[in-house]
Amino acid sequence: MDEATAARPLVLVVDDDESMRELLRKQMERDGYRVNTAGDGRGALARAEAEPPDVVLLDALMPGMDGFQVAEALKVSAPTRTVPIIMVTGLNDQQSKLRALKAGAQEFLTKPVDRSEVSLRVQNVLMLKEYSNFLADQNRILEQRVQERSRQVLASYRETITTLCRAATYKDEETGGHVRRISYYTEDIASTLGMNAAFCETIHYASPMHDIGKIAIPDAILRKAGTLNPSEWDIMKSHTTLGAQLISSGDSPYLQMGAEIALHHHERWDGGGYPAGAKGQVIPISARIMNICDQYDALRSQRPYKAALPHERAVEIITAGDGRTMPSHFDPDVLGAFKRSAERFRKIFESVKE
Numbered sequence: 063m064d065e066a067t068a069a070r071p072l073v074l075v076v077d078d079d080e081s082m083r084e085l086l087r088k089q090m091e092r093d094g095y096r097v098n099t100a101g102d103g104r105g106a107l108a109r110a111e112a113e114p115p116d117v118v119l120l121d122a123l124m125p126g127m128d129g130f131q132v133a134e135a136l137k138v139s140a141p142t143r144t145v146p147i148i149m150v151t152g153l154n155d156q157q158s159k160l161r162a163l164k165a166g167a168q169e170f171l172t173k174p175v176d177r178s179e180v181s182l183r184v185q186n187v188l189m190l191k192e193y194s195n196f197l198a199d200q201n202r203i204l205e206q207r208v209q210e211r212s213r214q215v216l217a218s219y220r221e222t223i224t225t226l227c228r229a230a231t232y233k234d235e236e237t238g239g240h241v242r243r244i245s246y247y248t249e250d251i252a253s254t255l256g257m258n259a260a261f262c263e264t265i266h267y268a269s270p271m272h273d274i275g276k277i278a279i280p281d282a283i284l285r286k287a288g289t290l291n292p293s294e295w296d297i298m299k300s301h302t303t304l305g306a307q308l309i310s311s312g313d314s315p316y317l318q319m320g321a322e323i324a325l326h327h328h329e330r331w332d333g334g335g336y337p338a339g340a341k342g343q344v345i346p347i348s349a350r351i352m353n354i355c356d357q358y359d360a361l362r363s364q365r366p367y368k369a370a371l372p373h374e375r376a377v378e379i380i381t382a383g384d385g386r387t388m389p390s391h392f393d394p395d396v397l398g399a400f401k402r403s404a405e406r407f408r409k410i411f412e413s414v415k416e
């Protein structure tokens with residue numbers, strides 16, 4: 063079949079009377095359509111299934127499966143559900159017209175059929191079908207555009223968050239690599255804990271903002287070589303509340319969770335953390351996850367005052383304690399998830415650099 067032929071609408075003519083079938087076939091071909099024919103109900107369904115037509119001219123009265131049953135069957139089968147049906151009936155009574163409508167026919171023709179009427183009815187039905195196809199296409203295109211736009215908005219949103227976090231690292235001893243690795247660690251623990259997909263995705267983008275409040279801490283304190291005196295330490299600890307203030311006004315889930323993490327990421331399960339000394343479940347799960355990830359990455363990183371530790375030692379300190387870091391600092395469930403995630407933490411640390 064060449065391209066021009068394939069583009070022509072396909073009419074399926076169904077009639078048990080061969081002379082009627084031939085008459086309709088010829089007429090439809092004269093009108094420029096492609097035509098398939100069937101002499102009974104079963105044959106019609108098989109034909110329609112194999113090559114869904116654009117319109118069916120369907121005889122109502124046939125031996126065996128009649129036109130009403132064929133129409134019903136076409137309407138429940140996915141490939142033929144939207145194919146318009148013109149019922150050709152010898153019965154010019156209200157009752158059979160209602161039956162045909164119920165069975166899903168759009169139009170009727172009464173035998174003996176008037177030639178120009180057949181042509182016009184088929185033309186009308188095809189125009190309607192084309193129009194509804196066009197509408198469906200337009201809807202699909204619109205839907206795709208909306209999705210594309212949302213994807214773009216989301217992508218630029220995430221880019222803004224990432225840039226903000228990168229800006230914060232200029233002031234801090236913590237590096238861009240740390241901020242990027244945190245995303246992967248926190249997402250990994252969240253999914254090991256069985257959190258839902260939305261949570262895992264949100265924590266990926268929210269966790270890098272944990273230290274965003276350091277933007278507001280004076281360099282003299284942030285970069286001080288020696289130990290901080292008590293009042294300096296108080297200022298340092300305020301990076302939690304300042305960070306939360308900075309981003310909590312945003313209503314996106316990223317900023318909401320980001321603020322929650324910023325505020326609570328130094329709290330400890332046993333109540334020994336800051337700023338509030340919050341304990342147990344009072345600390346949001348996002349921050350409990352963040353805390354253990356931050357600890358692992360800090361232990362593995364080199365700082366002016368400490369050497370980088372190997373993976374095994376970092377895991378040992380977190381799970382068994384070293385006097386400074388203790389297992390009681392962590393939510394036992396989160397600690398359990400950390401143990402299961404540990405091998406992946408090693409890989410994240412080794413592969414996600416500056």
Ligand SMILES: [Fe+2]
Pocket residue numbers: 272273301327328
């Ligand atoms: Fe912090």
Ligand SMILES: [Fe+2]
Pocket residue numbers: 236240272273356
């Ligand atoms: Fe950190």
